[in-house]
Amino acid sequence: MGLELYLDLLSQPCRAVYIFAKKNDIAFELRMVDLIKGQHLSDAFAQVNPLKKVPALKDGDFTLTESVAILLYLTRKYKLPDHWYPQDLQARARVDEYLAWQHTTLRRSCLRALWHKMMFPVFLGEPVSPQTLAATLAELDVTLQLLEDKFLQNKAFLTGPHISLADLVAITELMHPVGAGCQVFEGRPKLATWRQRVEAAVGEDLFREAHEVILKAKDLPPADPTIKQKLMPWVLAMIR
Amino acid sequence: MGLELFLDLLSQPSRAVYIFAKKNGIPLELRTVDLIKGQHKSKEFLQINSLGKLPTLKDGDFILTESSAILIYLSCKYQTPDHWYPSDLQARARVHEYLGWHADCIRGTFGVPLWVQVLGPLIGVQVPEEKVERNRTAIDQALQWLEDKFLGDRPFLAGQQPVALGYELFEGRPRLAAWRGQVEAFLGAELCQEAHSIILSILEQVAKKTLPTPSPEAYLAMLLRIARIP
Numbered sequence: 299m300g301l302e303l304y305l306d307l308l309s310q311p312c313r314a315v316y317i318f319a320k321k322n323d324i325a326f327e328l329r330m331v332d333l334i335k336g337q338h339l340s341d342a343f344a345q346v347n348p349l350k351k352v353p354a355l356k357d358g359d360f361t362l363t364e365s366v367a368i369l370l371y372l373t374r375k376y377k378l379p380d381h382w383y384p385q386d387l388q389a390r391a392r393v394d395e396y397l398a399w400q401h402t403t404l405r406r407s408c409l410r411a412l413w414h415k416m417m418f419p420v421f422l423g424e425p426v427s428p429q430t431l432a433a434t435l436a437e438l439d440v441t442l443q444l445l446e447d448k449f450l451q452n453k454a455f456l457t458g459p460h461i462s463l464a465d466l467v468a469i470t471e472l473m474h475p476v477g478a479g480c481q482v483f484e485g486r487p488k489l490a491t492w493r494q495r496v497e498a499a500v501g502e503d504l505f506r507e508a509h510e511v512i513l514k515a516k517d518l519p520p521a522d523p524t525i526k527q528k529l530m531p532w533v534l535a536m537i538r
Numbered sequence: 539m540g541l542e543l544f545l546d547l548l549s550q551p552s553r554a555v556y557i558f559a560k561k562n563g564i565p566l567e568l569r570t571v572d573l574i575k576g577q578h579k580s581k582e583f584l585q586i587n588s589l590g591k592l593p594t595l596k597d598g599d600f601i602l603t604e605s606s607a608i609l610i611y612l613s614c615k616y617q618t619p620d621h622w623y624p625s626d627l628q629a630r631a632r633v634h635e636y637l638g639w640h641a642d643c644i645r646g647t648f649g650v651p652l653w654v655q656v657l658g659p660l661i662g663v664q665v666p667e668e669k670v671e672r673n674r675t676a677i678d679q680a681l682q683w684l685e686d687k688f689l690g691d692r693p694f695l696a697g698q699q700p701v702a703l704g705y706e707l708f709e710g711r712p713r714l715a716a717w718r719g720q721v722e723a724f725l726g727a728e729l730c731q732e733a734h735s736i737i738l739s740i741l742e743q744v745a746k747k748t749l750p751t752p753s754p755e756a757y758l759a760m761l762l763r764i765a766r767i768p
Contacts, residue, residue: 348686348687349639349683349687360628360631362631362632362635363635363638363639364634364635364637364638364639365638366634366637366638367631367632367634367635367637367638368631370630370631370634371627371628371631371634374627374630375627387611387614387615388600388611390610390614391600391602391607391608391610391611394604394606394607394610394611395602395603395604395607397607398604398605398606398607398637398641399603399604401638401641401642401645402641402645402646444589447588448588448589538768
């Protein structure tokens with residue numbers, strides 16, 4: 299059995315791993331774990347990842363979770379082009395710095411934007427107060443500004459002249475609020491041109507393919523009560 | 539000018555970098571930036587790190603933030619013993635896996651007791667009991683995962699914050715307690731004591747009312763942080 303990737307393209311970190319593997323022609327078996335159906339909460343999936351999260355990687359007997367760890371593992375194992383995660387000490391530190399920063403900032407903002415603006419009201423049928431939504435969107439705004447001012451600045455990509463893991467992780471995050479109808483790139487020309495560069499570097503077809511699910515998420519039919527009951531604790535814990 | 543490290547031992551990630559550098563004999567000029575006084579939001583410090591966060595490393599013109607990035611940078615630059623950041627593909631992946639999980643489940647969560655018991659009251663804010671309870675549950679759950687899933691690896695040392703604040707983290711968790719003992723023995727009791735002296739004496743400082751007054755800039759940042767407690 300070769301490499302297996304347990305993914306749902308609804309999830310931002312899954313998209314990053316998917317794009318990365320495909321872009322670099324890494325052969326893998328895709329194991330879909332349908333989050334909306336709660337498959338990640340099943341006993342079967344707990345055998346793969348007891349933490350019940352995606353993405354997860356299985357390489358023979360070796361199982362690995364956490365998207366950043368997976369991306370770095372793939373980079374090293376398949377000896378991929380240097381620009382993804384440079385050998386140069388300082389260039390690499392910049393990628394590490396972004397990957398660490400984004401966990402509690404962009405990741406959190408984008409996730410909350412998707413759920414507060416769209417998934418709660420549309421999919422789960424749970425109203426979100428205007429104050430909560432406003433606070434979430436304001437936080438997203440602040441984070442986007444930091445992304446531009448502290449990381450992108452006047453460079454072509456987040457950590458230098460070439461695309462790296464940082465850009466892949468960032469762009470897949472930003473598509474979350476886009477899926478919810480947020481105007482992430484409008485009024486932000488620097489970010490918009492960076493996005494175009496990232497899409498071009500990744501390949502527009504692959505980018506589109508990876509984002510089909512999130513861009514159609516607003517058309518998801520409302521969850522039936524059983525599913526909703528099953529998913530609620532997980533959702534609430536996830537977006538805290 | 540050699541390597542400079544801007545830190546406050548009140549902060550968990552600052553402690554990790556401090557302990558790592560000291561343990562490995564990495565020459566650093568330490569620059570204390572007092573979080574409670576709000577020095578991390580001062581104009582001077584924001585010139586160095588516009589995010590106003592600690593720890594921050596300055597290596598000549600190269601400025602680096604984020605403790606895990608700093609730790610990896612130091613371990614590579616100073617070629618520290620392999621076990622800290624193994625070159626083996628799978629062993630290294632495990633370290634990154636832990637660091638990723640830690641960012642989600644330990645970082646924000648384990649800092650909350652300090653906000654509840656010390657920093658909130660310092661600016662006259664009381665965190666609702668409901669949130670305190672929720673945090674206790676989250677800490678419990680994280681410790682369970684730490685024990686069940688991650689024990690056996692050698693991740694960089696996390697903080698000891700909740701312990702300092704009376705949370706009996708290691709009671710009823712013999713494996714975690716044994717692990718803690720091993721980590722402390724490896725690092726050396728003196729170094730651990732030194733790195734944790736501030737956080738371990740924080741309640742005493744509260745009782746004696748010797749904590750500094752937060753600056754207006756710090757006050758605002760603190761309010762925002764407390765609001766984010768789930």
